[in-house]
Amino acid sequence: xxxxxxxxxxxxxxxxxxxxxxxxxxxxxxxxxxxxxxxxxxxxxxxxxxxxxxxxxxxxxxxxxxxxxxxxxxxxxxxxxxxxxxxxxxxxxxxxxxxxxxxxxxxxxxxxxxxxxxxxxxxxxxxxxxxxxxxxxxxxxxxxxxxxxxxxxxxxxxxxxxxxxxxxxxxxxxxxxxxxxxxxxxxxxxxxxxxxxxxxxxxxxxxxxxxxxxxxxxxxxxxxxxxxxxxxxxxxxxxxxxxxxxxxxxxxxxxxxxxxxxxxxxxxxxxxxxxxxxxxxxxxxxxxxxxxxxxxxxxxxxxxxxxxxxxxxxxxxxxxxxxxxxxxxxxxxxxxxxxxxxxxxxxxxxxxxxxxx
Amino acid sequence: xxxxxxxxxxxxxxxxxxxxxxxxxxxxxxxxxxxxxxxxxxxxxxxxxxxxxxxxxxxxxxxxxxxxxxxxxxxxxxxxxxxxxxxxxxxxxxxxxxxxxxxxxxxxxxxxxxxxxxxxxxxxxxxxxxxxxxxxxxxxxxxxxxxxxxxxxxxxxxxxxxxxxxxxxxxxxxxxxxxxxxxxxxxxxxxxxxxxxxxxxxxxxxxxxxxxxxxxxxxxxxxxxxxxxxxxxxxxxxxxxxxxxxxxxxxxxxxxxxxxxxxxxxxxxxxxxxxxxxx
Numbered sequence: 001x002x003x004x005x006x007x008x009x010x011x012x013x014x015x016x017x018x019x020x021x022x023x024x025x026x027x028x029x030x031x032x033x034x035x036x037x038x039x040x041x042x043x044x045x046x047x048x049x050x051x052x053x054x055x056x057x058x059x060x061x062x063x064x065x066x067x068x069x070x071x072x073x074x075x076x077x078x079x080x081x082x083x084x085x086x087x088x089x090x091x092x093x094x095x096x097x098x099x100x101x102x103x104x105x106x107x108x109x110x111x112x113x114x115x116x117x118x119x120x121x122x123x124x125x126x127x128x129x130x131x132x133x134x135x136x137x138x139x140x141x142x143x144x145x146x147x148x149x150x151x152x153x154x155x156x157x158x159x160x161x162x163x164x165x166x167x168x169x170x171x172x173x174x175x176x177x178x179x180x181x182x183x184x185x186x187x188x189x190x191x192x193x194x195x196x197x198x199x200x201x202x203x204x205x206x207x208x209x210x211x212x213x214x215x216x217x218x219x220x221x222x223x224x225x226x227x228x229x230x231x232x233x234x235x236x237x238x239x240x241x242x243x244x245x246x247x248x249x250x251x252x253x254x255x256x257x258x259x260x261x262x263x264x265x266x267x268x269x270x271x272x273x274x275x276x277x278x279x280x281x282x283x284x285x286x287x288x289x290x291x292x293x294x295x296x297x298x299x300x301x302x303x304x305x306x307x308x309x310x311x312x313x314x315x316x317x318x319x320x321x322x323x324x325x326x327x328x329x330x331x332x333x334x335x336x337x338x339x340x341x342x343x344x345x346x347x348x349x350x351x352x353x354x355x356x357x
Numbered sequence: 358x359x360x361x362x363x364x365x366x367x368x369x370x371x372x373x374x375x376x377x378x379x380x381x382x383x384x385x386x387x388x389x390x391x392x393x394x395x396x397x398x399x400x401x402x403x404x405x406x407x408x409x410x411x412x413x414x415x416x417x418x419x420x421x422x423x424x425x426x427x428x429x430x431x432x433x434x435x436x437x438x439x440x441x442x443x444x445x446x447x448x449x450x451x452x453x454x455x456x457x458x459x460x461x462x463x464x465x466x467x468x469x470x471x472x473x474x475x476x477x478x479x480x481x482x483x484x485x486x487x488x489x490x491x492x493x494x495x496x497x498x499x500x501x502x503x504x505x506x507x508x509x510x511x512x513x514x515x516x517x518x519x520x521x522x523x524x525x526x527x528x529x530x531x532x533x534x535x536x537x538x539x540x541x542x543x544x545x546x547x548x549x550x551x552x553x554x555x556x557x558x559x560x561x562x563x564x565x566x567x568x569x570x571x572x573x574x575x576x577x578x579x580x581x582x583x584x585x586x587x588x589x590x591x592x593x594x595x596x597x598x599x600x601x602x603x604x605x606x607x608x609x610x611x612x613x614x615x616x617x618x619x620x621x622x623x624x625x626x627x628x629x630x631x632x633x634x635x636x
Contacts, residue, residue, distance in 0.1 A: 050535055052531050052534070071534070071539075072531075072535045073534060073535065073537045073538065077535060078535065078536075079531075079535045081531070081532055082528075083526060083528050084528075085526065085528035085529050087529060087550070087551075088551075089550045089553075098533070098536055098546075099535075099536030102533070102536050102537035102546075103536075103537040146532075146536070150536075
């Protein structure tokens with residue numbers, strides 16, 4: 001059964017068309033992440049789902065019920081906001097209980113649920129404190145507690161981690177993933193952070209300019225992107241794009257180098273393309289050249305160690321590409337060496353339509 | 358240069374500052390003291406020369422007269438008029454301000470138009486209002502003055518509350534709406550507590566405006582709902598002034614305002630919205 005079904009949703013702000021005909025079908029228990037660059041319409045879409053924005057056209061169903069024009073409180077949703085949205089004049093317990101009181105739950109039931117939620121989030125000892133006495137991470141836990149204390153069909157998260165520092169963000173991400181596994185509820189999560197999207201999602205919906213660019217499992221989007229935008233958005237460091245022209249056996253790069261593309265004989269020769277290669281698919285040359293790999297001599301331009309790995313910038317095909325190598329494989333710029341390009345994992349993109357061929 | 362060590366010099370400077378401050382306090386508080394003290398003096402002491410700085414014994418005869426003659430009831434009238442009009446102005450003004458802020462009611466210009474009503478000199482409209490009130494029979498009635506004070510306070514309340522409500526993070530309200538509150542419940546459970554300090558500050562000033570009104574009360578009342586401000590003027594006579602009564606009445610008129618501000622003072626402290634959002 002699907003918990004959320006969106007059909008051809010549009011949202012206009014005056015002349016600005018923020019969401020352009022988005023359709024979405026989220027299954028029960030699924031963790032869906034709406035991701036995309038700023039201004040892509042992901043937050044607007046979430047606010048339309050929550051009922052905080054009136055839709056211009058289209059249809060929204062939650063739990064099989066048409067809620068397109070329903071008030072937020074009649075949609076059976078719970079939401080966590082970016083800025084926590086805690087009531088400063090209520091203590092943690094009353095903040096968590098706020099939604100239950102608004103829905104006239106019995107005090108004994110409220111007591112039970114607040115205890116369960118606060119234990120789950122490890123904030124049981126903070127119940128009598130006020131928001132101003134909490135750290136950023138604790139506040140966000142309370143905000144999450146306020147959502148999970150309710151039995152909603154749909155849980156919405158609007159960039160809940162973007163105000164936290166990097167370390168805390170990693171911890172909270174784990175926490176949210178664990179919560180989803182424990183509760184098994186349907187969650188919609190908005191973020192602009194592709195790492196959050198990849199690590200949390202059962203399904204990623206990648207938005208661009210108000211349109212769904214591609215949706216699917218994180219690995220599906222990562223390994224089989226349908227457009228240059230998707231290929232470039234997911235993955236860190238970013239995918240390398242090399243300009244070239246299709247030949248009978250592969251691709252001829254801008255600097256004249258020819259690379260063989262295994263299993264791509266059907267492609268049309270002479271077409272202008274972009275060759276997409278992930279930094280992880282470039283390795284330092286081994287003893288032998290593996291099948292489907294291309295060995296190329298290079299001079300290292302720049303070395304950026306990240307601890308466990310090292311990001312190396314090197315010239316290739318008339319541009320600079322980034323390769324991710326082992327921490328001790330390269331030591332300094334200027335070094336001359338050979339790299340192996342895994343052409344079986346490379347993608348070919350139409351230079352005009354920017355669609356993957 | 359002086360051979361005084363640094364800490365001694367600092368001490369002298371501080372003492373000098375306190376001395377000047379004390380002098381200023383005495384100068385500014387003296388009229389208030391004089392008013393209070395006159396109200397406790399006998400007629401002989403009031404007109405004594407050289408002046409009697411403090412009475413030989415505190416006596417309440419001046420107040421007793423006000424209560425015996427029924428003059429003190431005018432303070433009650435002022436209290437009723439100011440309290441009820443403040444109550445209604447706060448209710449309607451806050452709801453109107455919320456509507457202006459959240460629903461952009463009237464676009465950009467309505468709020469400015471509303472505050473412009475406040476800038477109108479009351480004396481310019483008191484005559485038309487007087488004629489209107491005679492026509493509908495509201496002269497010298499509680500109802501008439503309450504309506505008038507409420508209407509006159511509304512622009513101020515709307516303008517002030519609009520600013521306080523604009524400061525409330527929108528997410529707090531949205532969170533309440535999602536959590537199961539209606540708009541009215543959100544106003545009651547989120548907006549009012551968040552704007553509490555602003556609410557009290559505005560109420561205090563609204564109360565004081567109505568409390569201090571003289572012009573409308575003078576023109577629109579006769580005998581039934583005379584306010585204390587009008588009553589005080591009755592003691593200024595052509596032949597002589599009733600200083601004892603003026604002083605006692607003025608003290609009675611000051612006490613409610615004094616208490617209102619004293620009680621509300623702790624609510625006037627800012628900083629209540631700390632911790633609502635990130636930061």
